[in-house]
Amino acid sequence: MDATALDDKEYKELLEAVRFVYGYDFTEYAESTVKRRIVHFMNTHRIGTPSALGKMLLRDEPLFEEFVQHLSITVTEMFRDPSFYKKLREIVMPQLATYPVIKLWVAGCATGQEAYSMAILLKEAGLLERSIIYATDINQRSLQTAKKGIYPLDGMKNYTKNYLAAGGQGEFSRYYAAHHAAVLLDRSLHDNIVFSPHNLVTDRSFNEFQLVLCRNVIIYFNQRLQEKVLRLLYDSLCPFGYLGLGDKESLFFSDKRTNFEEIDRKEKIYRKIK
Template identity: 65%
Template sequence: MSNTLDDKAYKGLLEAIRFMYGYDFTEYAEPSARRRILHFMEIKRIDTATELGRVLMNDEHVFEEFVQTMSVTVTEMFRDPLFYKALRDAVVSQLATYPVIKIWIAGCATGQEVYSIAILLKEEGLLDRSILYATDINQHSLQLARQGIFALPAMKTYTQNYLQAGGKGAFSEYYTAKHDGALFDRSLCENVVFSPHNLATDGSFNEFQLIICRNVIMYFNQSLQNKVVDLFHQSLSAFGFLGLGDKESLMFSQHSRSFAEISLKQKIYRKVK
């Protein structure tokens, strides 16, 4: 099988997907998107983009697998613990001033980040008056997120992350070991709305005091990054907070002056205009 994908075939495939399914991958960072497509072709033993297009257009189940390949699902609970520590130290006290706290976790993948935020809010006494909107393009990931069952061997890493993030209790109290999985307390997701949302094509759907979108826009080209940051700017309340991944920045965004840096190192910003 050829390990290349010429420009015409690449663009034609993405346009066909956009036309057929409404999923727009045309502004994903090209090197990453090409790698993912070629990886999928290798797994499925498909030799050409034309053949791949034919399969995707005629089999929705295969297309769902393709979306899973194109979306990023690598995550863990309290990933980058100092980010969560900064949220506790610099953001939580401000969130506490709102009678109802609305939080959008965009690109939530399989949900580890959602449960991490829920635990943090619970420990700070804010979970009962918070509504978390957890969205992702990947329906399979959302299904796993709803279940709240994660690999038991990962709990060692998650516990270390939790402690470094300033956890105030025993992490093991939040889950029950079940076979080879850890089932997280259902009370953590009572105020969570899991829903599909495509950052490339879908618009704003609420006003939020905090938006977290970490390690997602790094896979987009500059044009789509600008579009997504604009979406977040529209969706944030006055003086709302935005959290990005450690390799992401607002530096080149058209809204760079609309945000103040709360923690430059942890990429936490506040909307100021």
């Protein structure tokens, strides 16, 4: 079965059932992406129809958790898009240094690499001890991985390359200890991060932040949902707070574009001005 064979009526009924029973709303995610992932999930589990999938999800909570894991965005790495982090280091860190307490929100943190990257950035700027990083995601399994701070050893070569390209100050290896085929990130990076569930689609703002990162998340939403999430991010920023989006995302078509100053067009860094 491929995504084109997924009937629109059955597709919508499935998402409505999931929203009604579990409170997860995927109805305004980009349809082509969600359909493709649903079909892949059905093929993997040898489930023949969306109605059969729906019945199984509504009575089998572990299967549903796996389904959410499959639909959620979990592709990430440390210092992904190094030039973005280099700009944060050069432009945003000096501004954050002016605050007595620094609050950051990494929205859609997936398995946590972006949050730990920010912790390293803050540590090297001498700001981590007075910072709180709130890292949130819809996906509970991803959050469990993030809290542990344990990642495959074979990713470290790429992470090290990213770190150095992002202007890293020293040896990246000082931030982790290798154990067989895995690495454990240094405890000092954990201490100022709060990992917590948060649904960008249904939940509200929960604090005021000097910096919000929501990178490579809203690209998977339709235009209406993008606007809703951007309003949430706007409401979560303090006056003159900074917003970082992914390289394929933009405020250009947003109603909120006039509320932001473009700090770096290429890196999609903005500052709230009104």
